[in-house]
Amino acid sequence: MSEATKERVRAAAEQLGYAGPDPRAASLRRGRSGIVGVLLEDRLADAFRDPINIAMLDGIAEETGAVGAGLLLLTESGTELANVTAAPMDAAILIACSTRLDESVARLRQRGLPLVAIEADDIDGVLAIGLDNREATARGAQHLRELGHSRVAVVALPIETGGASGPLPRDWDERATSFTALERLRGARDVFGSFDGWIADGSTIEAGYEAAMALLSSERIPRPTAIIAQSDLVAIGVIRAARQLRLSVPEDLSVLGFDGIDIAEEYELTTLVQPAQLKGRAAGRAVVELLAGGFPEPVGFTCELRIGATTGPAPS
Amino acid sequence: MSEATKERVRAAAEQLGYAGPDPRAASLRRGRSGIVGVLLEDRLADAFRDPINIAMLDGIAEETGAVGAGLLLLTESGTELANVTAAPMDAAILIACSTRLDESVARLRQRGLPLVAIEADDIDGVLAIGLDNREATARGAQHLRELGHSRVAVVALPIETGGASGPLPRDWDERATSFTALERLRGARDVFGSFDGWIADGSTIEAGYEAAMALLSSERIPRPTAIIAQSDLVAIGVIRAARQLRLSVPEDLSVLGFDGIDIAEEYELTTLVQPAQLKGRAAGRAVVELLAGGFPEPVGFTCELRIGATTGPAPS
DNA sequence: CGATTCGATCAAATCGATTCGACTAAGATA
DNA sequence: TATCTTAGTCGAATCGATTTGATCGAATCG
Missing domain, CATH: 3.40.50.2300 (Response regulator)
Known part of the structure; x- marks a missing residue:
C-alpha cells in the first residue's frame, strides 16, 4: 500500500472518529479472544495473600504474556458463576480448585475450553500440572x-x-x-x-x-x-x-x-x-501449546526438604 | 415457554453438541464484554509483592464482581501493548501509571473506553481516585x-x-x-x-x-x-x-x-x-457507574499519621 | 359476533472485523 | 502479440447471539 493512501485512510478514520478495530468483532470472527482465564478458589485477597500463588501467577503471566494473551481473574464466589459462563476466554487455568464436584469446572468443560489444572484430581481432558x-x-x-x-x-x-x-x-x-x-x-x-x-x-x-x-x-x-x-x-x-x-x-x-x-x-x-514459579510457567506453557493445537504432556514437580532451625529432637 | 419445549430444546442442543452461547458473539452484539481491564505499571510479581496493591485489587474486585464483571490483568511491558489494544474490555482502571505520556493510556483513551485512574495526574475524561x-x-x-x-x-x-x-x-x-x-x-x-x-x-x-x-x-x-x-x-x-x-x-x-x-x-x-481497600472499592464503584452511564465524582482519600515506635527525638 | 389487545413465535437485520473468491491490471515469458 | 503470472482490489459471505418488527392465535371486551 502506498504511503499516500495510508495517510488518506488515516485521515478519514480520524474524521469519522474511528476508534480502531473492535476487539469484540475480531474475536468473534477469529474465534479467539486472546484471553486466558485463571480460576481461583478463594476470593482475591485471600488468594494473593500467599506468595506461592503470586509466584505461580507470575510464572503463568510470563508464558501467556509472551504470546500476547491477557489473564482474566475469575473467582468462584457468588454471582461470578455467570462470569465463568460468559467470559470470552480461549482457555483456562484452574488453581487449587476442587475439580471433582465443582460446578464452574463443569461449565468450563462443557464449553469445550482447553483446561489446565494446577494441583487437582485427574480429570479427562484436563491437563494436570502436579506437585508431589x-x-x-x-x-x-x-x-x-x-x-x-x-x-x-x-x-x-x-x-x-x-x-x-x-x-x-x-x-x-x-x-x-x-x-x-x-x-x-x-x-x-x-x-x-x-x-x-x-x-x-x-x-x-x-x-x-x-x-x-x-x-x-x-x-x-x-x-x-x-x-x-x-x-x-x-x-x-x-x-x-x-x-x-x-x-x-x-x-x-x-x-x-x-x-x-x-x-x-x-x-x-x-x-x-x-518450585512455585516453575509450576506457573509450566501451566502457562501448556496453555499456550494447547491453544496452538499441540498436545502437551502433564508435568509433575517435586519438593525439596530444606532442613532449617525449627525442627529438632523430640523432648524426652 | 412450556417445560416440554424446554426439554426438547435441551435435548437437541445436547445432540448437536452445542456448547452454550458463545460469549464472543454476545459481546459483539451487546457491545459489552463484561470485562474490566486493570493496567499495572510493574510486572505482575512486583505489583503483587506489595500488600497495598493487593488490597486495592481486592477492593476493585469486590465492586466489579458484584455486577458480574471479570478483571483482566494488563501490564505495560513489552509485547503486551498489543494486549491493551486488542483486549475486549468495557473499561479500564489504571493503577499507578504514568498517565502523562504513556502510550498505552493514549491507546485506551483513543478507544473511547471509560477510564478510572488511581493516583495519577489529572487527565481530561479520566476519572481520578486520589490520595493526599x-x-x-x-x-x-x-x-x-x-x-x-x-x-x-x-x-x-x-x-x-x-x-x-x-x-x-x-x-x-x-x-x-x-x-x-x-x-x-x-x-x-x-x-x-x-x-x-x-x-x-x-x-x-x-x-x-x-x-x-x-x-x-x-x-x-x-x-x-x-x-x-x-x-x-x-x-x-x-x-x-x-x-x-x-x-x-x-x-x-x-x-x-x-x-x-x-x-x-x-x-x-x-x-x-x-485506606487501600477503600481506594480500590471507590475505583471499582466508579467503573460500575460509568458503565451504567452515570457520572461519578472524583474521590480523594486521606492518610492518617499513626505514630509508632520507630520515630523519636533527634540525637543531639 | 366483531374488534381490540395481549402474548407468543418467527424471520430478518444487526454488531464489525475477517477471510475467501473473483476480478482487474500490470508485468514477464514464449 | 498472445498467454501466463503475479499482485493488488473489491465485493460478499461468515462468525453467532441479540434485537427488532412482523405475523399469528387466542383471549378479552364492547
Missing part, C-alpha cells in the same frame, strides 16, 4: 519421626470451600474436597498413621496462630511435640503461638512448614521447598 | 521536624519506569514520571526544603535495605538522623539495614513509613495509614 504433595509431606514427616517425634499434630489448610476452621474431623479423607490439603494430610498419615489436627482459616500467619493456639492449649488432647503446618505462613503463625505460650522452638516444639517462601528463610524454617 | 500523598508525607515530615530532626533522607520508590536504583537526582521534580513517588517527594520538600535521597528498586524490603545501606554508609553525605521511606516495605528494609549497621531505631535513626500495611504493626512503624 503427599510424598513431600511424608518426607518431612519422616524427618520428624527420625528426630524421635511420635506425637505430632497437623495444621491443615481448609479442606473444603466455605468450611469453617476447627478441629480436623476423623473422617477427613472422605470429607476433604481441597486436593492439596487432602494430599498433604495423606502424606502425614503415611508416616504417622493417625494424628490430631486443626483446620486453619486459610494460608495466613493469623490463621496458623489461631490454629496452633487451639492445638497447643487444648486440654482435650495431649500437647504434640511437633506440628506439621501445611504452609509456611501457617508455620510462622504456629511459631508465634508457641512463643506466646512460652514454648521454645525447636526445643519444646518442632515446626515443619511447606512451600519455601522467602520469608521462611528469615525464620530458618524447616520446610518443603516447592 | 503530598500532604500526608508533609504531615509525617512535620512530625519528624517537631522531634528535632533536620538532616533527613528519603528512600523513594522508582520515579520513572525502567529507571535504575541509585542516588536521587537533584532534578527529580522534572524527571519523575511516577505520580505517587513524585507527590511524596514534594511533600518532603514542603517541610524540609532539600534533602538527600536514594531511589529504591521497588516497594520491597530488599530494595529498602539496599537503599538504606547506601544512604547510611555513604562517605559522601553526612548520616541522616531520620529516613522517610515511601512505603512500609521499604521502611522495614531500612530498619534492617540500620540494625545491620548497629544503629538503633529510633535512638540513632528515626524511620517513617507509608501505607499502614499489616506487617507494619508488628514493627510498630510510625507510618501514614492509607
Whole structure:
C-alpha cells in the first residue's frame, strides 16, 4: 500500500472518529479472544495473600504474556458463576480448585475450553500440572519421626470451600474436597498413621496462630511435640503461638512448614521447598501449546526438604 | 415457554453438541464484554509483592464482581501493548501509571473506553481516585521536624519506569514520571526544603535495605538522623539495614513509613495509614457507574499519621 | 359476533472485523 | 502479440447471539 493512501485512510478514520478495530468483532470472527482465564478458589485477597500463588501467577503471566494473551481473574464466589459462563476466554487455568464436584469446572468443560489444572484430581481432558504433595509431606514427616517425634499434630489448610476452621474431623479423607490439603494430610498419615489436627482459616500467619493456639492449649488432647503446618505462613503463625505460650522452638516444639517462601528463610524454617514459579510457567506453557493445537504432556514437580532451625529432637 | 419445549430444546442442543452461547458473539452484539481491564505499571510479581496493591485489587474486585464483571490483568511491558489494544474490555482502571505520556493510556483513551485512574495526574475524561500523598508525607515530615530532626533522607520508590536504583537526582521534580513517588517527594520538600535521597528498586524490603545501606554508609553525605521511606516495605528494609549497621531505631535513626500495611504493626512503624481497600472499592464503584452511564465524582482519600515506635527525638 | 389487545413465535437485520473468491491490471515469458 | 503470472482490489459471505418488527392465535371486551 502506498504511503499516500495510508495517510488518506488515516485521515478519514480520524474524521469519522474511528476508534480502531473492535476487539469484540475480531474475536468473534477469529474465534479467539486472546484471553486466558485463571480460576481461583478463594476470593482475591485471600488468594494473593500467599506468595506461592503470586509466584505461580507470575510464572503463568510470563508464558501467556509472551504470546500476547491477557489473564482474566475469575473467582468462584457468588454471582461470578455467570462470569465463568460468559467470559470470552480461549482457555483456562484452574488453581487449587476442587475439580471433582465443582460446578464452574463443569461449565468450563462443557464449553469445550482447553483446561489446565494446577494441583487437582485427574480429570479427562484436563491437563494436570502436579506437585508431589503427599510424598513431600511424608518426607518431612519422616524427618520428624527420625528426630524421635511420635506425637505430632497437623495444621491443615481448609479442606473444603466455605468450611469453617476447627478441629480436623476423623473422617477427613472422605470429607476433604481441597486436593492439596487432602494430599498433604495423606502424606502425614503415611508416616504417622493417625494424628490430631486443626483446620486453619486459610494460608495466613493469623490463621496458623489461631490454629496452633487451639492445638497447643487444648486440654482435650495431649500437647504434640511437633506440628506439621501445611504452609509456611501457617508455620510462622504456629511459631508465634508457641512463643506466646512460652514454648521454645525447636526445643519444646518442632515446626515443619511447606512451600519455601522467602520469608521462611528469615525464620530458618524447616520446610518443603516447592518450585512455585516453575509450576506457573509450566501451566502457562501448556496453555499456550494447547491453544496452538499441540498436545502437551502433564508435568509433575517435586519438593525439596530444606532442613532449617525449627525442627529438632523430640523432648524426652 | 412450556417445560416440554424446554426439554426438547435441551435435548437437541445436547445432540448437536452445542456448547452454550458463545460469549464472543454476545459481546459483539451487546457491545459489552463484561470485562474490566486493570493496567499495572510493574510486572505482575512486583505489583503483587506489595500488600497495598493487593488490597486495592481486592477492593476493585469486590465492586466489579458484584455486577458480574471479570478483571483482566494488563501490564505495560513489552509485547503486551498489543494486549491493551486488542483486549475486549468495557473499561479500564489504571493503577499507578504514568498517565502523562504513556502510550498505552493514549491507546485506551483513543478507544473511547471509560477510564478510572488511581493516583495519577489529572487527565481530561479520566476519572481520578486520589490520595493526599503530598500532604500526608508533609504531615509525617512535620512530625519528624517537631522531634528535632533536620538532616533527613528519603528512600523513594522508582520515579520513572525502567529507571535504575541509585542516588536521587537533584532534578527529580522534572524527571519523575511516577505520580505517587513524585507527590511524596514534594511533600518532603514542603517541610524540609532539600534533602538527600536514594531511589529504591521497588516497594520491597530488599530494595529498602539496599537503599538504606547506601544512604547510611555513604562517605559522601553526612548520616541522616531520620529516613522517610515511601512505603512500609521499604521502611522495614531500612530498619534492617540500620540494625545491620548497629544503629538503633529510633535512638540513632528515626524511620517513617507509608501505607499502614499489616506487617507494619508488628514493627510498630510510625507510618501514614492509607485506606487501600477503600481506594480500590471507590475505583471499582466508579467503573460500575460509568458503565451504567452515570457520572461519578472524583474521590480523594486521606492518610492518617499513626505514630509508632520507630520515630523519636533527634540525637543531639 | 366483531374488534381490540395481549402474548407468543418467527424471520430478518444487526454488531464489525475477517477471510475467501473473483476480478482487474500490470508485468514477464514464449 | 498472445498467454501466463503475479499482485493488488473489491465485493460478499461468515462468525453467532441479540434485537427488532412482523405475523399469528387466542383471549378479552364492547
